[in-house]
Amino acid sequence: xxxxxxxxxxxxxxxxxxxxAACLQQFQTTPPLVHCLTNEVVQSFTxxxxxxLGAFPAMxxxxxxxxxxSTIANSLLIxxxxxxHSRAESMLAAIQAANQSATPWVLDPVAVGGLTYRTDFxxxxxxxxxxxIRGNASEIMALSGLATMGRGVDSVDSSVSAxxxxxxxxxxxxxxxxxxGEVDYITDGLRDFAxxxxxxxxxxxxxxxxxxxxxxxxxxxxxxDRLHHVATACRVMSQVGGQVSQQVAGPxxxxxxxxxxxxxxxxxxxx
Amino acid sequence: xxxxxxxxxxxxxxxxxxxxAACLQQFQTTPPLVHCLTNEVVQSFTxxxxxxLGAFPAMxxxxxxxxxxSTIANSLLIxxxxxxHSRAESMLAAIQAANQSATPWVLDPVAVGGLTYRTDFxxxxxxxxxxxIRGNASEIMALSGLATMGRGVDSVDSSVSAxxxxxxxxxxxxxxxxxxGEVDYITDGLRDFAxxxxxxxxxxxxxxxxxxxxxxxxxxxxxxDRLHHVATACRVMSQVGGQVSQQVAGPxxxxxxxxxxxxxxxxxxxx
Amino acid sequence: xxxxxxxxxxxxxxxxxxxxAACLQQFQTTPPLVHCLTNEVVQSFTxxxxxxLGAFPAMxxxxxxxxxxSTIANSLLIxxxxxxHSRAESMLAAIQAANQSATPWVLDPVAVGGLTYRTDFxxxxxxxxxxxIRGNASEIMALSGLATMGRGVDSVDSSVSAxxxxxxxxxxxxxxxxxxGEVDYITDGLRDFAxxxxxxxxxxxxxxxxxxxxxxxxxxxxxxDRLHHVATACRVMSQVGGQVSQQVAGPxxxxxxxxxxxxxxxxxxxx
Numbered sequence: 001x002x003x004x005x006x007x008x009x010x011x012x013x014x015x016x017x018x019x020x021a022a023c024l025q026q027f028q029t030t031p032p033l034v035h036c037l038t039n040e041v042v043q044s045f046t047x048x049x050x051x052x053l054g055a056f057p058a059m060x061x062x063x064x065x066x067x068x069x070s071t072i073a074n075s076l077l078i079x080x081x082x083x084x085h086s087r088a089e090s091m092l093a094a095i096q097a098a099n100q101s102a103t104p105w106v107l108d109p110v111a112v113g114g115l116t117y118r119t120d121f122x123x124x125x126x127x128x129x130x131x132x133i134r135g136n137a138s139e140i141m142a143l144s145g146l147a148t149m150g151r152g153v154d155s156v157d158s159s160v161s162a163x164x165x166x167x168x169x170x171x172x173x174x175x176x177x178x179x180x181g182e183v184d185y186i187t188d189g190l191r192d193f194a195x196x197x198x199x200x201x202x203x204x205x206x207x208x209x210x211x212x213x214x215x216x217x218x219x220x221x222x223x224x225d226r227l228h229h230v231a232t233a234c235r236v237m238s239q240v241g242g243q244v245s246q247q248v249a250g251p252x253x254x255x256x257x258x259x260x261x262x263x264x265x266x267x268x269x270x271x
Numbered sequence: 272x273x274x275x276x277x278x279x280x281x282x283x284x285x286x287x288x289x290x291x292a293a294c295l296q297q298f299q300t301t302p303p304l305v306h307c308l309t310n311e312v313v314q315s316f317t318x319x320x321x322x323x324l325g326a327f328p329a330m331x332x333x334x335x336x337x338x339x340x341s342t343i344a345n346s347l348l349i350x351x352x353x354x355x356h357s358r359a360e361s362m363l364a365a366i367q368a369a370n371q372s373a374t375p376w377v378l379d380p381v382a383v384g385g386l387t388y389r390t391d392f393x394x395x396x397x398x399x400x401x402x403x404i405r406g407n408a409s410e411i412m413a414l415s416g417l418a419t420m421g422r423g424v425d426s427v428d429s430s431v432s433a434x435x436x437x438x439x440x441x442x443x444x445x446x447x448x449x450x451x452g453e454v455d456y457i458t459d460g461l462r463d464f465a466x467x468x469x470x471x472x473x474x475x476x477x478x479x480x481x482x483x484x485x486x487x488x489x490x491x492x493x494x495x496d497r498l499h500h501v502a503t504a505c506r507v508m509s510q511v512g513g514q515v516s517q518q519v520a521g522p523x524x525x526x527x528x529x530x531x532x533x534x535x536x537x538x539x540x541x542x
Numbered sequence: 543x544x545x546x547x548x549x550x551x552x553x554x555x556x557x558x559x560x561x562x563a564a565c566l567q568q569f570q571t572t573p574p575l576v577h578c579l580t581n582e583v584v585q586s587f588t589x590x591x592x593x594x595l596g597a598f599p600a601m602x603x604x605x606x607x608x609x610x611x612s613t614i615a616n617s618l619l620i621x622x623x624x625x626x627h628s629r630a631e632s633m634l635a636a637i638q639a640a641n642q643s644a645t646p647w648v649l650d651p652v653a654v655g656g657l658t659y660r661t662d663f664x665x666x667x668x669x670x671x672x673x674x675i676r677g678n679a680s681e682i683m684a685l686s687g688l689a690t691m692g693r694g695v696d697s698v699d700s701s702v703s704a705x706x707x708x709x710x711x712x713x714x715x716x717x718x719x720x721x722x723g724e725v726d727y728i729t730d731g732l733r734d735f736a737x738x739x740x741x742x743x744x745x746x747x748x749x750x751x752x753x754x755x756x757x758x759x760x761x762x763x764x765x766x767d768r769l770h771h772v773a774t775a776c777r778v779m780s781q782v783g784g785q786v787s788q789q790v791a792g793p794x795x796x797x798x799x800x801x802x803x804x805x806x807x808x809x810x811x812x813x
Contacts, residue, residue: 041585041601043312047477052522057477058382059312062355065388072385084604084628086355111600114614117607204805206589206599251594252801259523263475314583318748323793328748329653330583333626336659343656357626530794534746 012192015231021270023232032074032221039081042207049211052262055218066090067097074221081110104131104220108213113142131220132176134213137162140179144169176230184234193231197238199245212237283463286502292541294503303345303492310352313478320482323533326489337361338368345492352381375402375491379484384413402491403447405484408433411450415440447501455505464502468509470516483508554734557773563812565774574616574763581623584749591753594804597760608632609639616763623652646673646762650755655684673762674718676755679704682721686711718772726776735773739780741787754779
């Protein structure tokens with residue numbers, strides 16, 4: 001069904017600076033309240049990233065409250081990195097309430113593929129209409145049909161190799177998919193954008209990918225073209241991360257510098 | 272019953288430097304062991320704040336152990352930010368053991384008001400004699416009777432607008448209430464103090480309020496006038512936070528600088 | 543059975559630089575994937591420490607997945623700092639799978655001794671053949687038979703006073719024991735090494751001991767003499783921690799500087 005857009009030879013266009021700047025302006029004008037059901041390891045960093053950008057993070061975890069809060073929040077993040085049965089129930093309750101109140105929700109399918117429990121859960125979530133999905137190449141390939149076509153699914157897959165899977169997944173689920181890596185690709189299955197930037201140092205800091213998914217969720221709260229909003233989330237994180245990586249001595253000093261960079265980011269910095 | 276002290280026109284006195292200095296000296300002489308049952312997002316920052324001040328944090332979470340540890344610890348913090356059923360049981364077990372062994376415990380009623388489960392739980396806890404309660408204006412108003420008198424309960428309430436609620440809550444529960452914000456007010460319902468300082472930047476760092484509640488719990492371990500001890504906890508955090516905010520580039524570099532500032536704090540710095 | 547090596551007068555030899563350098567080279571050549579079932583407070587710092595050293599941390603917590611992942615990982619860390627029933631089940635499942643697939647696992651018996659639930663659990667784990675145990679003096683004494691011989695078990699015990707307990711525990715369990723403090727002692731019951739370095743400032747940063755246990759687990763993934771590998775883990779953390787402590791203003795700035803130091807560590811720095 002998706003033969004044309006699976007063609008590797010059609011290279012995605014760079015995401016235009018002017019669109020990114022317009023989206024960031026919209027974001028800063030109406031900073032969203034983001035409900036984060038995310039993994040245990042990255043909660044603090046995730047909250048600090050959202051706060052640095054001017055958004056309002058909140059983690060409400062008991063099922064009945066998570067559902068109640070999803071109707072109040074502007075968007076919802078579901079990250080399955082440290083999934084367990086009790087939290088999975090809360091996630092389902094939160095997603096159902098989000099869908100009933102038209103709160104967009106975003107899936108980060110951490111480590112989907114090799115591990116059975118989370119892989120089954122993530123596939124179940126696909127039917128619940130995520131507004132966007134953000135993952136690395138291996139995760140996006142594992143979530144899509146292409147991933148079962150005999151390719152090795154591991155973290156050394158490059159993001160471009162997962163672009164056909166991302167496009168197919170976006171069409172299947174009717175969502176926006178961001179497959180991130182050295183280059184980030186953002187697609188709704190019919191249109192794609194590429195975002196460059198970032199730095200390998202970011203892979204030595206826990207939670208940079210998870211925090212990006214939270215920022216994607218935050219941008220999904222905006223009215224307008226979701227493909228542009230998700231691409232802007234990627235752009236913001238890649239640009240600040242890339243710049244900061246040049247200025248620091250290692251992954252330890254990256255963390256405070258990155259948060260400062262997000263806090264200081266101006267719309268004109270994207271132009 | 273509380274008509275006089277609800278009068279807005281009686282402005283609280285600034286908390287005297289000499290009292291703060293004496294309390295800090297007492298604290299440094301007998302650094303407390305603080306049992307923290309706090310939310311998932313802020314556990315690491317909370318522990319680092321207590322360690323920087325010279326106190327000893329410990330998080331013991333299974334109900335039977337939490338109860339056992341409450342009899343050993345010098346004080347107990349209960350923060351309901353990421354409350355769930357299993358942790359709520361541990362909190363109740365810890366509080367009951369704390370009360371039986373005269374270990375003071377402190378309540379941080381995170382986000383009480385809009386969310387039903389935690390609001391019911393927090394009201395239940397009020398009957399279990401907290402030594403102190405620390406919250407923002409909206410939380411304190413939601414916990415007190417005044418909060419139901421038609422006012423909007425949200426995070427834009429200023430702390431002074433919650434002072435009548437704080438006084439009433441303190442009298443009702445026979446506790447010390449700290450309602451914190453641009454100015455912190457600390458009251459036992461009959462006496463109040465004001466603590467200035469801090470900086471808006473602190474609202475862009477996750478856990479500064481939660482960590483303050485842990486420091487309040489630490490100071491509640493001291494013998495003497497609890498109102499003074501709670502006010503000193505607020506003073507220490509406001510002073511160091513305010514100073515550090517002037518020296519840093521954003522919320523990222525605030526975190527290490529704040530911990531360093533707490534670590535370096537001398538009694539003479541309060542005078 | 544252990545009378546000779548319990549003799550206090552036989553001082554352990556310093557761990558040779560050349561052995562440490564060779565182990566670190568082996569580590570950097572084959573950076574391990576480390577499954578961490580660790581406490582809630584230190585997960586982020588633990589992951590960042592492993593990433594800074596070039597290893598790959600992963601936290602997979604639901605019992606069935608934890609078991610599945612233990613067969614894939616190169617080693618497993620079990621830290622009982624915030625033990626609760628559900629996580630204890632996951633730990634047992636992970637350990638059993640690890641043992642079936644010859645994945646080495648390491649025990650950090652946080653706060654064992656005074657608290658009944660975790661103490662019983664830790665003793666149960668001893669029969670499941672940990673590759674190494676890393677604890678402070680009080681914890682190692684509590685785990686061993688010597689600990690019940692009337693000595694006070696508290697955190698002021700020096701590591702040298704726990705050396706006989708460490709040797710006995712190592713022989714009993716047929717494992718490597720690292721008892722860490724101002725000096726670290728690493729023993730398999732028949733041979734011991736001493737590692738100096740570190741700094742008192744590290745006791746004011748939450749998770750330095752827990753992160754050391756994760757690094758011990760990472761080094762236990764290596765082929766060869768496990769005693770040397772565990773000693774190298776201690777050496778790396780002590781050396782970087784000691785150097786960094788001289789350069790920072792307090793525990794806040796220690797954290798980024800420590801991670802940077804681990805990231806920048808060269809084999810020649812150990813010689």
